[in-house]
Amino acid sequence: MRVYLDNNATTIVDPQVKNAMEPFISQYYGNPNSLHAFASDTHIDLNNGLEKIYAGIHAPKQDSVIVTSCATESNNWVLKSIYFEYILSGRKNHIIISEVEHPSIIATARFLESLGAKITYLPINSEGLIETQTLIDNLTDKTALVSIMWANNETGAIFPVEEMATICKEKGVLFHTDAVQAIGKIKIDMKDNDIDYLTFSAHKFHGPKGVGGLFMRKGKELTPLFHGGEQMGGYRSGTLNVPGIVGMGKAMELAVDAIDFDMPDVKELRDHLEDELLKIKDTFVVTPRKKRTDNTMLISFRGVEGESMLWDLNKAGIAASTGSACASVDLESNPVMEAIGAEADLAHTAIRFSLSRFTTKEEIDYTIGVVNEAVTRLREISSSYAYTPKNHNSQL
Ligand code: PLP
Numbered sequence: 147m148r149v150y151l152d153n154n155a156t157t158i159v160d161p162q163v164k165n166a167m168e169p170f171i172s173q174y175y176g177n178p179n180s181l182h183a184f185a186s187d188t189h190i191d192l193n194n195g196l197e198k199i200y201a202g203i204h205a206p207k208q209d210s211v212i213v214t215s216c217a218t219e220s221n222n223w224v225l226k227s228i229y230f231e232y233i234l235s236g237r238k239n240h241i242i243i244s245e246v247e248h249p250s251i252i253a254t255a256r257f258l259e260s261l262g263a264k265i266t267y268l269p270i271n272s273e274g275l276i277e278t279q280t281l282i283d284n285l286t287d288k289t290a291l292v293s294i295m296w297a298n299n300e301t302g303a304i305f306p307v308e309e310m311a312t313i314c315k316e317k318g319v320l321f322h323t324d325a326v327q328a329i330g331k332i333k334i335d336m337k338d339n340d341i342d343y344l345t346f347s348a349h350k351f352h353g354p355k356g357v358g359g360l361f362m363r364k365g366k367e368l369t370p371l372f373h374g375g376e377q378m379g380g381y382r383s384g385t386l387n388v389p390g391i392v393g394m395g396k397a398m399e400l401a402v403d404a405i406d407f408d409m410p411d412v413k414e415l416r417d418h419l420e421d422e423l424l425k426i427k428d429t430f431v432v433t434p435r436k437k438r439t440d441n442t443m444l445i446s447f448r449g450v451e452g453e454s455m456l457w458d459l460n461k462a463g464i465a466a467s468t469g470s471a472c473a474s475v476d477l478e479s480n481p482v483m484e485a486i487g488a489e490a491d492l493a494h495t496a497i498r499f500s501l502s503r504f505t506t507k508e509e510i511d512y513t514i515g516v517v518n519e520a521v522t523r524l525r526e527i528s529s530s531y532a533y534t535p536k537n538h539n540s541q542l
Pocket residue numbers: 154155215216217218219248250295297298299324326327346347348358470471
């Protein structure tokens with residue numbers, strides 16, 4: 147059996163999304179900016195795709211949704227743009243992010259730090275959550291931007307971004323959120339919050355890879371990173387990715403519908419998996435269920451190296467993760483486990499299971515069996531496990 151439980155890394159393209167995109171790969175391949183029928187053949191579906199993206203996040207018409215190649219691009223763009231607009235010009239010099247942002251935010255912030263920007267990395271608490279007060283304590287009159295993710299990719303922890311955005315607005319500070327792990331899991335209404343910029347990526351919600359987006363509130367600034375054309379209002383030049391935009395629109399529509407129709411079932415399966423795995427001694431889950439997305443679980447089995455567990459799971463056809471996808475090749479401990487201050491031996495044992503609306507009960511039951519066998523086998527050969535206290539804890 148093959149079981150895919152790594153949906154926070156990427157997701158299968160929904161067959162309806164694939165069907166919507168197909169004509170724009172093989173039949174209607176014109177460049178939408180050309181002046182002939184091959185171009186105009188694409189216009190209606192292109193606009194429909196964009197409208198579905200606006201509708202999915204309830205973006206007001208006067209605001210902009212700019213299609214990018216991925217969330218990494220959107221995240222880099224916001225931070226670098228703030229550097230160009232505020233820091234380089236000397237207007238302000240400070241950016242606040244959290245210490246558990248995706249590497250596309252953290253690495254960009256470090257790069258800007260090397261160019262002279264002042265960066266504050268907000269800590270998370272032992273539940274993997276960010277407290278609003280820590281943001282308030284760190285805002286200064288030099289702060290240009292706060293960038294906090296809506297939901298964490300490792301734990302699923304949901305951060306109070308709407309509250310934080312309002313605090314920032316009152317202080318005249320711009321607010322960006324990386325909503326990559328929130329689309330299709332949390333209802334997003336950009337008509338009803340103070341967020342200035344919002345990042346998303348189609349392949350995290352059953353759309354194609356290579357297409358993402360950046361919402362920008364009207365009147366806010368963004369320095370184009372790519373020059374050379376008039377696409378996307380001149381903000382992002384480059385021939386429009388027609389199949390990508392059509393696909394992302396369809397995927398967004400389906401993902402938003404799924405919040406009411408499919409996510410309750412996903413939650414039930416995730417909770418079943420979690421309940422069964424927590425019956426194994428010395429097993430811990432990060433972040434209380436009510437405070438995280440319904441598809442995600444970061445779980446630690448004391449004495450079981452995460453990579454060894456992944457090996458056993460992979461042999462049995464099950465895909466999970468020990469950290470963000472890009473970090474999985476180097477044997478580092480999970481960054482969130484480090485940030486919550488977990489003991490070193492636990493930080494190396496974290497495994498992330500992330501489900502989707504395509505996950506089945508049969509797959510979850512199979513996974514429960516395989517994990518139980520793997521924990522028994524790996525603890526038998528573990529040099530550290532015998533010496534640790536055998537508690538029956540569920541929460542770190
Ligand atoms: N932000 C978060 C929270 C993510 O989980 C990821 C991917 O893992 C990204 C950004 C990067 O997304 P993309 O692959 O579209 O660049």
